[in-house]
Amino acid sequence: MNSIDKLTELFRSFPGIGPRQAKRFVYYLLSRNGSYSGELVGAIQELKKEISQCSECLKFFVKGSQASRVCTICSDESRDSSMLMIVPRDIDLEAVERSGSYKGYYFVLGGVVPILEKEPEKKIRISNLEARIKKDKNIKEIILAMNANLDGESTAEYLKSKLTNFGTSQLIITVLGRGLSTGAELEYADPETLKNALLHRTK
Numbered sequence: 345m346n347s348i349d350k351l352t353e354l355f356r357s358f359p360g361i362g363p364r365q366a367k368r369f370v371y372y373l374l375s376r377n378g379s380y381s382g383e384l385v386g387a388i389q390e391l392k393k394e395i396s397q398c399s400e401c402l403k404f405f406v407k408g409s410q411a412s413r414v415c416t417i418c419s420d421e422s423r424d425s426s427m428l429m430i431v432p433r434d435i436d437l438e439a440v441e442r443s444g445s446y447k448g449y450y451f452v453l454g455g456v457v458p459i460l461e462k463e464p465e466k467k468i469r470i471s472n473l474e475a476r477i478k479k480d481k482n483i484k485e486i487i488l489a490m491n492a493n494l495d496g497e498s499t500a501e502y503l504k505s506k507l508t509n510f511g512t513s514q515l516i517i518t519v520l521g522r523g524l525s526t527g528a529e530l531e532y533a534d535p536e537t538l539k540n541a542l543l544h545r546t547k
């Protein structure tokens with residue numbers, strides 16, 4: 345495999361990127377001067393050095409000067425420890441956080457479970473979630489904040505079936521309300537919509 349094909353393959357593995365787009369990226373890089381590629385490589389290496397994954401919610405965060413294993417949200421004791429919101433990805437957590445309407449804690453699933461998925465446990469961090477819920481005795485409500493599409497519904501169904509097996513029957517499980525229109529992704533929802541979806545969450 346030559347270096348054009350190799351880089352094309354790497355770009356193809358990015359979310360939402362097909363083979364043609366991937367190749368366009370490669371030719372774009374070739375058309376730029378040498379310092380651009382160097383900057384890009386440096387930025388990717390810095391990312392790995394500066395960013396850590398929170399041991400509680402599993403979101404990625406900037407480590408800062410102290411080598412903390414927990415992000416600023418999880419280390420904020422003024423938040424409501426009775427609520428744990430499960431979101432598919434980091435970007436969804438950021439959208440909810442930006443809306444300013446939620447003060448509990450989070451857990452980032454790291455993906456979704458598509459319909460008819462044969463190995464759901466390979467798509468999401470289900471065992472981490474189980475550990476997180478079992479060790480935290482303060483949690484009273486689990487909010488499933490999924491995208492309002494088929495994958496979101498299928499993920500919520502899978503989670504509900506799993507959560508009941510975690511031996512946590514006293515937990516209230518809720519889903520976001522109808523504020524989110526069909527097909528809506530959390531990532532693109534405006535703060536007001538998210539606030540309403542949270543206010544009108546249902547069991």
Ligand SMILES: [Zn+2]
Nearest residue numbers: 398401415418
């Ligand atoms: Zn965290």
